[in-house]
Amino acid sequence: MVQLTQGINRIRDLHYADATDGIAGTDGTAATASQTGLITPIAASEQNLVKTQGSKTNQFRWKIDSATATGNTFREFEVRNGSDLAFDRSVFPGVAHGTNDELVIIKTYFYKQG
16 A cells, blocks of 8 residues: 555645644643643643645744743643644743743644655
8 A cells, every 4th residue: 555645645734724823831741642732831822823834744833922921931832723632742841931032933744655
């Protein structure tokens, strides 16, 4: 069996259409597949994603300005849809968000054949 490029791109298109928001949180617990989202989300950090698409790829860009959710140390991030369905959870070393900081997270998804 061979997975056709058009089939892979259909999966990519569904993910692209469904992913609408990014949100950050403060918990640094390691991510596992059984989790359903962020451990400690910061509601004010939920922002619309800027999305771009290529052959077998999606890229999602999340940006938070210097006036939003300041005073937090972000340690986790997820891409989700408007129904709060999380697609993933990423954990990283703490990033303090102060009043002079603008934060950007870019996630690229690759859809592979085979």
